[in-house]
Amino acid sequence: MTQTDGSNRAAVWQDRDSEVISHAYSRYSNLVVESAEGTHLHTVDGRDVLDFGCGIAVTNLGHRHPRVVAAVHAQVDKLWHTSVTALHPTMIEAAQALIDIAPPELDQVFFSNSGAEAVEGAIKLARRATGRSDVIAFTGAFHGRTYGALSLTASKARYREHMGPFLPGVHRVRYAYCFRYCSHASDEQCSIASGEDLRLLFSTSVPPDSVAAIIVEPIQGEGGFIVPPPEFLPMLRRICDEQGILLIADEVQTGLGRTGRMFAVEHTDTAPDIMCVAKALGNGLPIAAIVARHDVMRHWQPGEHGTTYGGNAVACAAALAVIETMRRDRIPERAAVLGRRAIERVRTWQRQVSALGDVRGAGLMIGLEFMDDGRPDGELAERVQRNALDRGVLLLTCGPDDNVVRLLPPLTIPEDELDRGLDIIEAAIMDAVAR
Numbered sequence: 001m002t003q004t005d006g007s008n009r010a011a012v013w014q015d016r017d018s019e020v021i022s023h024a025y026s027r028y029s030n031l032v033v034e035s036a037e038g039t040h041l042h043t044v045d046g047r048d049v050l051d052f053g054c055g056i057a058v059t060n061l062g063h064r065h066p067r068v069v070a071a072v073h074a075q076v077d078k079l080w081h082t083s084v085t086a087l088h089p090t091m092i093e094a095a096q097a098l099i100d101i102a103p104p105e106l107d108q109v110f111f112s113n114s115g116a117e118a119v120e121g122a123i124k125l126a127r128r129a130t131g132r133s134d135v136i137a138f139t140g141a142f143h144g145r146t147y148g149a150l151s152l153t154a155s156k157a158r159y160r161e162h163m164g165p166f167l168p169g170v171h172r173v174r175y176a177y178c179f180r181y182c183s184h185a186s187d188e189q190c191s192i193a194s195g196e197d198l199r200l201l202f203s204t205s206v207p208p209d210s211v212a213a214i215i216v217e218p219i220q221g222e223g224g225f226i227v228p229p230p231e232f233l234p235m236l237r238r239i240c241d242e243q244g245i246l247l248i249a250d251e252v253q254t255g256l257g258r259t260g261r262m263f264a265v266e267h268t269d270t271a272p273d274i275m276c277v278a279k280a281l282g283n284g285l286p287i288a289a290i291v292a293r294h295d296v297m298r299h300w301q302p303g304e305h306g307t308t309y310g311g312n313a314v315a316c317a318a319a320l321a322v323i324e325t326m327r328r329d330r331i332p333e334r335a336a337v338l339g340r341r342a343i344e345r346v347r348t349w350q351r352q353v354s355a356l357g358d359v360r361g362a363g364l365m366i367g368l369e370f371m372d373d374g375r376p377d378g379e380l381a382e383r384v385q386r387n388a389l390d391r392g393v394l395l396l397t398c399g400p401d402d403n404v405v406r407l408l409p410p411l412t413i414p415e416d417e418l419d420r421g422l423d424i425i426e427a428a429i430m431d432a433v434a435r
Contacts, residue, residue: 010045036063050421052409053396057253060280062410068321075317094316097323103271108297110290111311115252115278116144118288122274126213126246129299136214138175140223155222173197176228179358193232208243218264221253224399225367227360233270246273256280260336260363287315335363335411366407376401387428
């Protein structure tokens with residue numbers, strides 16, 4: 001097949017996509033991928049692209065990991081689906097495996113299909129368990145785009161445009177995004193992380209005894225890969241304990257080894273009351289979970305919450321294989337080592353590129369924020385992304401101004417491929433700033 005023939009194939013698929021697929025899907029590239037393996041995406045026009053996006057932190061074990069593939073094939077030959085008509089062992093085993101790696105206080109699971117569904121269920125559970133109505137979320141948060149989840153989301157205004165009215169009783173305070181919001185020295189305390197914004201909210205807008213839950217991403221994802229000061233999550237835990245509020249950790253993007261720990265809350269030993277997990281749990285198969293303390297989960301009575309496909313046998317088999325592989329191969333520890341190596345290298349670029357305003361992250365969840373004279377530079381981030389793709393690396397952007405380039409390679413990426421990807425990204429940045 002000639003390159004021209006391949007390009008025509010891609011164009012045909014792109015045209016068909018435009019005709020039959022809703023334009024609501026916003027794509028980061030026009031790649032037409034027909035197969036994938038490990039870190040590699042193979043397109044219909046013959047390209048081999050390194051995937052530094054992982055389907056937005058989903059394929060943490062890389063594409064088509066052999067243990068996950070084997071588990072899925074074995075399950076397909078036995079049982080696919082029961083819904084709530086019967087029990088099946090794979091669902092119970094997957095739940096136990098998830099409990100075994102979760103913070104020890106969390107000991108019951110509700111399976112669903114996506115991160116947004118898990119968030120929706122977590123909010124319902126918090127209201128049911130506390131008898132309270134209100135929820136506190138954070139500026140820059142992304143919790144999904146179904147109505148309840150979207151009511152909590154505040155990472156981009158366009159997600160909410162002409163979509164209201166939203167869920168009542170949602171209040172918002174600033175996330176501890178020190179690069180944008182703060183002027184304190186690096187060795188000084190952050191007022192946001194010490195709880196000043198929450199105390200102001202309680203004294204002016206909402207009494208704490210009406211708040212069912214505070215929902216937080218331990219590291220913000222779509223909001224810009226924001227790593228808060230280490231005192232931030234413990235402060236939330238302390239305030240929740242003082243006020244009888246449930247703490248919900250949205251680990252949809254951060255969970256399953258991405259940040260160098262199995263879950264990001266482990267970095268500060270913060271135990272949530274409810275945790276939402278999805279994305280990497282199935283390594284590409286649709287599965288999500290609410291994991292909560294038994295004394296919280298018991299407030300739901302049979303039939304008060306449900307799902308047709310949650311706990312699907314094939315997805316649960318994938319999740320079980322993912323968790324077993326994460327533990328056996330010490331994947332979170334590997335992510336921590338490779339992440340430190342990557343961040344050290346990326347920070348050397350800052351000495352050459354003044355527009356690279358901040359480099360931050362944990363494990364292999366790394367954000368590069370581009371600025372122009374103190375203002376977010378989304379155009380530069382877009383050029384970096386485009387240049388990288390032209391050279392064979394798929395990158396994603398994030399942040400309210402789309403000025404943060406995120407690095408999300410598989411946690412199983414071979415070291416030489418990580419280095420090659422970083423070589424390409426460095427060249428893409430240097431070319432972008434030279435224009």
